[in-house]
Amino acid sequence: MNSYTLFAIVVLALVSTGAYFLGTKKNRWIASTLTKGLEEVLKPLNSNYVNIGGSIGYNFAYSLPNPYTSAKGTITLSPRHSLLYLPFSLLIGVRDRFFVNVFTKKKLRGEGHIVEAGWLKKANITGMEQMERRDVQKGTKSFVLLWRGADLSADLERLLDALPEPARLRHFCSYPETRTFFIHGLPKQGSVRGNLEAVVVRLPGFLTKEKE
Numbered sequence: 001m002n003s004y005t006l007f008a009i010v011v012l013a014l015v016s017t018g019a020y021f022l023g024t025k026k027n028r029w030i031a032s033t034l035t036k037g038l039e040e041v042l043k044p045l046n047s048n049y050v051n052i053g054g055s056i057g058y059n060f061a062y063s064l065p066n067p068y069t070s071a072k073g074t075i076t077l078s079p080r081h082s083l084l085y086l087p088f089s090l091l092i093g094v095r096d097r098f099f100v101n102v103f104t105k106k107k108l109r110g111e112g113h114i115v116e117a118g119w120l121k122k123a124n125i126t127g128m129e130q131m132e133r134r135d136v137q138k139g140t141k142s143f144v145l146l147w148r149g150a151d152l153s154a155d156l157e158r159l160l161d162a163l164p165e166p167a168r169l170r171h172f173c174s175y176p177e178t179r180t181f182f183i184h185g186l187p188k189q190g191s192v193r194g195n196l197e198a199v200v201v202r203l204p205g206f207l208t209k210e211k212e
Contacts, residue, residue: 027077028055030077030096030187030189031057031058031075031077033191034075034098034187034191034192035049035060035075037191037192037193037196038060038062038073038098038100038192038196039062040193041192041193041196041197041200042062042071042100042102042196042200043064044063044064044071045062045063045064045065046062046063047061047062047063048060048061052074052076055077056076057076057077058075059072059074060073060074060075064102064103067104067105067106067204067207068102068103068203069103069104070102070103071100071101071102072100072101072103073098073099073100073101074098074099075096075097075098076096076097076098077096096186096187097184097185097186097187098183098184098185098187098192099182099183099184100182100183100196101180101181101182102181102182102200102203103178103179103180104179104180104181104207106179106207107176107179107207108174108175108176108206108207108208109149109150109152109176109207109208110147110148110150110151110152110174110176110206111131111148111149111173111174111175111177112145112147112152112155112173112174112206113125113131113144113145113146113147113156113171113172113173113174114143114144114145114156114159114160114169114171114172115143115144115146115170115171115172116141116142116170116171117141117143117144118142119170119171123171125146125173127148128146131146131147131148132146132147132148132153133145133146134153134157136157136160138160138161138167139166139167141167143160143166145157145160152174152206155202155205155206156172158202159172159199159202162198162201162202163194163195163198163199164194164195164198165188165194165195166195168185168186168187168188169184169185169195170184170185170186171183172184172199174206181199181203181206183196183199
């Protein structure tokens with residue numbers, strides 16, 4: 001092995017090691033910021049986090065105050081610690097993401113979805129062809145509104161209009177069969193609070209009104 005090859009190997013090892021520690025530190029900061037934002041908005045009575053894949057992400061479970069019962073979700077992060085895999089992951093569209101299901105014992109008025117148009121096929125919505133549909137433009141993004149069981153079109157559009165960064169929402173769902181709300185979003189610099197808060201404030205509008 002000549003001196004140039006040895007030098008290149010040493011440099012690559014040093015760069016890879018540095019990237020690993022810096023990437024791991026950045027992912028830990030992002031995860032900490034995300035979980036803080038989630039807790040500030042959802043206000044859990046207690047919480048539990050389970051690490052998945054080292055610095056790749058977390059599963060979380062919350063107990064929630066009325067009118068909700070619990071929330072379960074996942075945070076997945078870009079592999080910033082892997083110098084070799086990071087460029088490939090960016091190329092195939094791997095980004096920081098969060099998914100959360102919010103459960104309630106109360107009945108939901110109907111099924112409704114807000115889906116980024118480019119994500120519609122991946123959303124796996126059962127019976128989508130039989131649902132009412134409206135296509136809307138919000139900023140630079142196109143979205144599809146879907147509903148059935150009740151006319152939720154105005155509620156869905158108001159929710160979309162309220163998002164400070166609609167381009168970072170991939171899918172919102174109100175699903176009455178399991179009395180669940182589902183949110184799939186893309187954090188920005190470790191923050192989910194803006195969009196998540198705008199959604200959570202409007203969730204009661206999707207619940208059936210209790211009789212006096």
